[in-house]
Amino acid sequence: MNLAEHYNQLYKTSSETILSGNYSLDSKINDTSDSRFGITLLLRPSEKIKSNIQLFLNELKAVEPNQYYYPNSDIHITVMSIISCYEGFSLDKINVEDYIKIIEKSLEDLGEIKIEFRGVTASNSAIMIQGFPFDETLNNLRNKLRENFRNSTLEQSIDSRYSIATAHSTVMRFTENLQNPEKLIEVVEQFRDYNFGDFTADKLELVFNDWYQREENTIHLEDFLTN
Template identity: 65%
Template sequence: MNLTEHYNELYKTSSETISKGKYSIDSEIKNESDSRFGITLLIRPNEEIKTNIQSFMQELKEAEPEQYFYPDSDIHITVMSIISCSEQFTLNQISPNDYIQLICKSMVDVDKITIQLKGVTASPSALMIQGFPTDETLNNLRNKLREDFKNSDLQQSIDSRYTISTAHSTIMRFQEKLHNPAKLIQIADKFRDYDFGEFNVKSLELVYNDWYQRKSNTKVLGEFCLR
């Protein structure tokens, strides 16, 4: 997949949808009884990247203060959704150590992952920072994970919702009616090609998480350090 073309098309269609007021509101964000949980392998950007993202988020907050903004602790890039969030899944259904061992096997040839976060894209219900891996290491790891989990007896739902191929990070979701959709897109346009920075991934985390990756609901099951 050409990530630039994918992000561009996503932004074009979604920004037009938002500007016309046809965006989607996520009604589950405020639902305190939301019990959708799953297992995710993820990457967390470094502090410098998160500081750079804050300048963008601050402008968004001033324009749309009632929306849901990801705190620094929750900002992430999904490597693989191993078990998609659902009300049917609970942690006691699996043995985390089995998953840790399989991921270690999948990562045996992974030496270095570098990701550049540059520009902004959107969906009809959210704004995201665009991520660009600098080589094929992340894609190769994802393919190895797919293969190894497929050949195992472990519970998994990899690619059941969609086949992950991007490296974006969601930073804002719509939980209320927007005050000024056109203003929101104007701010997004301003940061459309903004360079938030490049970082070398120090580690990956395997987590038990809710739909929004809230820190308060997240349990780290394993951490995998890169050389």
């Protein structure tokens, strides 16, 4: 996949949707009865990059203060959604150790995962930071995870929603009608090619999580050191 082309096309379509008022709202983000949970392998950007992201989010908050903004603790890149969030999933349904073993096997002989966060894109319900891996290491890991989990009998739903191929990070979600969509897109345009920085992942995290990866609903299961 040509990531730059993918992000550009996504932004073109989504910005037009936002400006025409046909965007979508996330109705469940403040629903305390939301019981969608799953397990995810993820990585997190450096503190410096998170600080740069918050500067961008402050600009967005100035024009759209009532939307949902990710705190630093929740900002992440999904490496693989191993069990996509669904209602009623709980950890007692699986043996976590079995999942850890498959991930460890998939990480054998893997190089460093280095990612550049450059520019901003959008969907019809969210704003995202564009991530660009430096090489094929992340893709190689994802393919190994796919193969190893599919060859197991463990519960998994890899690629059931879509086949993950990007390295983006969602940082804002629309929860109520936008007050000023034109101004929102104006701010996003200013950061379309902004360099938030690059980082080398020092570890991957396996977590039990809700749909939004909120820290207060996350159970940390295992760290996998990557360098």
